[in-house]
Amino acid sequence: MSLLRLDNVCKSYGTLKVTDHVTLEVAEGEALGIIGPNGAGKSTLFDLITGRVAVDAGTIAFAGSDVTGRPATHRCRLGLGRSFQIPRPFGRLTVFENLVVGAAFGASRSESEVTDRCADILRRTGLLERANTAANQLPLLQRKRLELARALATEPKLLLLDEIAGGLTESECRSLVETIRAIHEGGTTIVWIEHVLHALTSVVERLVVLDFGRIIADGKPDAVMASREVREIYLGIEV
Numbered sequence: 001m002s003l004l005r006l007d008n009v010c011k012s013y014g015t016l017k018v019t020d021h022v023t024l025e026v027a028e029g030e031a032l033g034i035i036g037p038n039g040a041g042k043s044t045l046f047d048l049i050t051g052r053v054a055v056d057a058g059t060i061a062f063a064g065s066d067v068t069g070r071p072a073t074h075r076c077r078l079g080l081g082r083s084f085q086i087p088r089p090f091g092r093l094t095v096f097e098n099l100v101v102g103a104a105f106g107a108s109r110s111e112s113e114v115t116d117r118c119a120d121i122l123r124r125t126g127l128l129e130r131a132n133t134a135a136n137q138l139p140l141l142q143r144k145r146l147e148l149a150r151a152l153a154t155e156p157k158l159l160l161l162d163e164i165a166g167g168l169t170e171s172e173c174r175s176l177v178e179t180i181r182a183i184h185e186g187g188t189t190i191v192w193i194e195h196v197l198h199a200l201t202s203v204v205e206r207l208v209v210l211d212f213g214r215i216i217a218d219g220k221p222d223a224v225m226a227s228r229e230v231r232e233i234y235l236g237i238e239v
């Protein structure tokens, strides 16, 4: 059964078509990667899915209901969680407090209900020792981990990750990938936008390529990366 379904979704800014008749299904339990050149419309697609930005045309269904006209809070409470390309924690709150906010508002639970759950998320995301550190004191890897943890605090059925591996060293990237893989193996469906291809393809089993707001390839990562069009457009390799 598909958890997420986009049908002919369109979005333009002025004359710029940023999302051009995108039709896409994500099955429950899948890990899907999205790649494409800068400006291809990847983050906008997440904005449309999560309700941060309204579609011009088309429909979006999530967990069996049409969410096209529904606000972001409603979609979040249905189980759509996301991380942002640039981490946006509450800087003066501690790591633990950031999670409590995500759990209480995103998942609509009382503070007393979420304490154990937030501690568990800290453990799963490798942040337990940082629980009492102010978010604005964290180094980059931990900020990325907090971004992931905050999204998990909202109890997502579908986790949208936007370039979470960007800017990390090779070993930091490997350790973050392990965390993401464990989250996926724990049953969370993942859609992950990423420029760090080796990190992405070590987790996802399906890859979609966006170019000028259109899906130009969709399939197994090896087959997609072997495609002539993808190599020309995405990697800039003449074949």
Ligand SMILES: Nc1ncnc2c1ncn2[C@@H]1O[C@H](COP(=O)(O)OP(=O)(O)OP(=O)(O)O)[C@@H](O)[C@H]1O
Pocket (backbone or CB within 6 Å): 013, 016, 018, 036, 037, 038, 039, 040, 041, 042, 043, 044, 045
């Ligand atoms: N609010 C907005 N108003 C006007 N143009 C926008 C807006 N948001 C995005 N765009 C434009 O839409 C295009 C797609 O942007 P988007 O951020 O979705 O691309 P992207 O594929 O995520 O790029 P990157 O890989 O660089 O993050 C870009 O040309 C961008 O400048």
